[in-house]
Each structure stands twice: as C-alpha cells, then as structure tokens.
Amino acid sequence: MSQDIKNFIDDIPNIPSMPSIVLNLLDELNKPEPDIIKLSATMSKDISLTTQLLKLVNSAYFSFSSRVNNVTQASVLIGLNRLKSLIISSAIKPMIVTVCGKNLWEHSIRCAVGCEIIAKSLGDDRKEEAFVAGLLHDVGKIVLELYNSNYARDTHNQFSQSNERIHQEKQLFGFAHPEVGKELISKWSLPNNIGEHVNYHHNPIQSSDKLITSYVYVANRLAQENLMYPIVDPEISENLDFEVSDPVTLREEIFAVSQPIIDVFSGKTDIKTLYKAG
Ligand SMILES: [Fe+2]
C-alpha cells in the first residue's frame, strides 16, 4: 500500500519539495548539540525566513518585553524545539496557500496551536511535536488538489462529515488525504512520528501514539471555520485518554492565541505594532 501511495505521489508533477535550506536547518537542529552560530549563519542566507522568524518572535504570540533582533537571541529565548516548528511553519505556508488556499493555512495554524494548548493543559512536554503534527495534519490535501483540483473541491463541498469525505477521497483518488499526507511527510524527510499523527488524525484510536494523535483529532475538530457536531465522535470520545470538558471555550482560546501568528504570516502585522513601547 505504501509503495502504491509513493508511486501515486511521484507521478504527480509539481509536488512541492522541502527547500534545501530548511532541510539543512532541521538536520542541524536534530543533532544532540546543535550549533547555534551555524544555524544563524545558515538562516541569514534566507532573508525572508529570517524576517518572518523575527516577526513571529516579536509578535504578541510570545509577548517578550523587549525586542528580539537576531536569530541567535531568538533561538535562546524561544528554545530550539520551538525554532524548529517555526521554520517548518514558514516553509509549509507557501505550499499550502499556493495550492489549497489561505483558509486551509489558517485552519492548519489553528490546529497546531490547539494541539499545543491541549498538550500544555495536560502537562505533556511534547508540545512541539504536537504543534508540528497539528500544522501538517492536512498536507495530503496538497497532493489531492494537485492530482485533480475538481475532484478535491467537489469532495470538500459535497460532504460535511469527515468520514464521508475520507470515503469519497478513497473512491475518487484511491487514497485519502491522511495516508497521502503521511507519505508526503516521509518524502520531505520529516520524522515518522509526525507521519503517524497525520495518518490517523481522523481516527486517533488506531495510532501507535494515541495521545498526541488525539490532540490533533480534537484540535482539528475545534479549528474548523464552522463547528461540526458532534464535536468529538462519541465512539472516539470513549477511547480518549483525556476529556474535553468545555470545547466551546477551548475553541475560542485556540482562535485567539493563533491570531497573532496568522497576522504575521499574512503580512497584516505592521512592524510598529509588533514591538512594545520602550
Ligand atoms: Fe483532515
């Protein structure tokens, strides 16, 4: 099956690849002791990546009291794991926006932030893994859209329930976006555990790491433009290792916390409003 999906993806022209500068940065960040000087030097070769990172670090999302001026300072303040998720966010944004549009990008950021909020609230220190999994959960839709945009849009518009959409994707494409997303993540040399969460984000009970995949499942449901009911499928709810006691308030928090990130990425944040006085 995996070889079939691999062939399906490889046969589609224009599948986006991860930029080599991003792969180099992630390589360095995955070392036991990453070299911050080397990271800063590599990053400074990409002006737009550096600018976006500094804007994010100076945004209300982090709310540091003084201005952060360079990548070295930023990595120390936010930590290398967070640096890694922001680099992946910057790299993935043009791929999602260009192919699938800005709504899917905003939904992905909200899902990432939702995963992070849930992880934090449960005291799970794997919040960066959760953030990246949430960010990338729907990347398979890039592939389906490139394969046949009419099919992809019809599927999206015709079915409001995710299990119906998944069924329809399998009928039309042979594969559904979660499994295709997993394969794309492996093609991009991103970690297998992220692929596992992506593969099961509509059915977290089957995941080999059910807890983080469940964050993605719940955050994805709450990050929809219009809430769909039941928010959590009763069958899945019974098997979750945590309870979502007040989904509406959690959804409001997700939308509020993710807005500064969305604003920076959409260029809405004026540099003057990013920095606090003094
Ligand atoms: Fe999905």
Ligand SMILES: [Fe+2]
């Ligand atoms: Fe989604």
